[in-house]
Amino acid sequence: MAHASIQSDEAPDDTKSYRFTPTQDWFSFNVDAWKILFPRVQSPHPRVLEIGSWEGRSAVFLATELCGEGGEVVCIDHFDLMQSAAGRERYSKITHNLSLTGKRFRILDEFSFPALMVLLKEEMDYPNPGYDWIYVDGSHEADDTFLDGELVWRLARKGAIVIFDDYHWDKEPADSIHHPKRGIDAFMTLHRGEFDVLSSPEQYQVVLQKTTEMRIGFLAKEVGHGLDRALGYGIHVALTVDASYAMAAGVVIRGCIKHTSARITFYIVDLGLSLGDRQRLESCTKSANDATAVFVTLPQGGLTAKGGKTWAKLDMIPVLPVERVLYLDADVLVRADLRSLWDIDLVGRPLGTVRDVGFPMGHEGMHRGPYFNAGVLLMDLARIRTEWDALTATAETLLGAEYADQDALNTHFRDTWLPLPMKWNAQGLGTYAELQSADRALIEAGLSEMKNAAIVHFTGPVNPAMEHIMNPYLQPYTAKPWGYVGAPGHPYTSEWWKALDETPWAGWRLTDEHKEYCASERGKAMQSACQRFTDKVRSVTDVA
The missing domain is CATH 3.40.50.150 (Vaccinia Virus protein VP39)
Structure with missing residues (x-):
């Protein structure tokens, strides 16, 4: 005893x-x-x-x-x-x-x-x-x-x-x-x-x-707390990433690790990453012992092949090796512990998500009713897989829809999704979220939650069209921080850049590569705008 x-x-x-026995000193040296x-x-x-x-x-x-x-x-x-x-x-x-x-x-x-x-x-x-x-x-x-x-x-x-x-x-x-x-x-x-x-x-x-935190790794029956950690249950985060979003995905991964007090496995759906991109994304997880990255390749011939990369979040559903996942768009900034989001009980619903700030009740061409943004999805994959055939059939009919996968998901899960607090997908901050509308008034309480955003979503294009920038009725316009014009109206732009400097892309904003990228994208925007202007004038004069 x-x-x-x-x-x-x-x-x-x-x-x-x-x-002490003098002849048994095996320590003093x-x-x-x-x-x-x-x-x-x-x-x-x-x-x-x-x-x-x-x-x-x-x-x-x-x-x-x-x-x-x-x-x-x-x-x-x-x-x-x-x-x-x-x-x-x-x-x-x-x-x-x-x-x-x-x-x-x-x-x-x-x-x-x-x-x-x-x-x-x-x-x-x-x-x-x-x-x-x-x-x-x-x-x-x-x-x-x-x-x-x-x-x-x-x-x-x-x-x-x-x-x-x-x-x-x-x-x-x-x-x-x-x-x-x-x-x-x-x-x-x-x-x-x-x-x-x-x-x-x-x-x-x-x-x-x-150099790592203490982890006992199991519990005795008489100890009732810390069960999830003892069982090794962590959080599964999925991202769909191509080369143009690799850097932004690094910011997502770094934010998740920095703010979350749980083990995280990142399932990165590879949509055309270079070897260097993969190495840098994987290195984002190396700073934390409780984070790993698994790269996933989608099978050929799916929705992505037919409709484009935005459909990858559906194609990943049958291939991810887990039954529950938190999907994040690569253009978000994580600012809070994901454990409290992950622990939300879906009460039997297939997914939990956040109302869309731009179209809280849907847009023209969609059934009018609560409409969610697909940038943050807490998904019960086991449940969704039981209705996979019906979901893909719906998606096939909406491959050309205005908001593509988001419209398909809203159509299929119209009455079965669980609304989440809007702080978990804070959209349109500093831009359209500030504009009043009849539909937006329906989510006024949720909009106030976004002031203390847990996940910031930089909606809008990376590089906006010149017409959007010049249009006085669209000010401030929506864009992403790393595009040629940045996101000047967004309150979290500076925080995004600081987060980037904690990744392998640190300092990119000051590089010649960034300057050349911005100059190239500005040139493309101007050229495209001039072409649209020419086409418009020609169509009018031809009619005349």
Whole structure:
């Protein structure tokens, strides 16, 4: 049975001496190297965990030196399960030695696996869980060492120092299953990207500093909170992206990661990305341990092939390897934690989405009634797939519709979609959302929600036609920040550019490439406008 914590508030008893076996000092040569690491421990009252404590020589050092101003030391050692005289003697010595320090300590006389399971269960309800310094010096078997490392990693706080002993042990061949090196190497391979290595290859010990947040990864029955995270349930975000929207998609991904406190898998539907685009988008997820990118290729012959890339959000429905997804247009700016959106109960509806600000009751040619914008869709894919044939049949009849996929989705799901708070798809900010209309008055309460937008949607073209820019009745016009004229009326334009500078496209606004792009698109807009003007004049004069 594991022994309880022993608390001592008394000063160390200098009249007694430590009981260490002089010929069993396998620790003291580490003292100087360890002291150099102490400034890296940020907690004023460090929590120390040690596997393989023997008589407590390293534990006493940590209790008196690292925990001098407070903290605690937890020692795990099986002490031969108290079934041998030598094991009982070591237990007596470590208890005596730690008691002399006057510091808080605890000894668990168990093998490391059951003892660590006890600690993991306890930490689930601890107000400030985790350890700041962990020393692994137990079994020399490679698999045992790997298992010790895996379990203590779940107890290690972000920034914790984790030390593996005996990396260059000379009692067995280094490549043997009976040598800890193989277990340590396997652990480091599995957790690559989650730590900084502080030791050199020649050192006898491997010293790591954890760079990711603590994650226990499971729950005991008696603990009722944090179930989704323990089960590994994360958020699935889907984007449909071609080369012209790759940079904007990077902003979407970065915003999701920056503001969301949950694991995210991004399903990026590749509509013609270059290898460089894919690498940059994937690198957007590398800054966070809880984010990954999966690139998806659509089957040939679908709606996208017939009607264009805007239909990809429908074609992705049968091929995404999940049953629930949050679809985001690549022209949005995420400003809030997506967990609260993801957790919305769709109450059996196939999708949740936000009313369209431009056409709250639909547009000419559509059935009059609540009409949603398809830029943000919380989708129950399992439910939608049960009516896939009917959905595609509807879409086939609307391939030439004014708003394409959006019209098809509104037609098919006319009476079954769940309205979401409008802050999750804030459209037309600084532009048409400010204009009054009879239909817009019906969503006045929702429009006020958009003042604190959780997801900003930059609706409108990337590069607007010259007529729109010149038309005094369309001011300010809608456009996207990265187009040739920017989005001058939009309150979140500057924030979008700041977000871009947190992606691999940082600084693009100041590059010659951006200047050349804007000049080229301005030229195209002028040329197209002149051609339309010429065609109009010709049509009038020909009639005359």
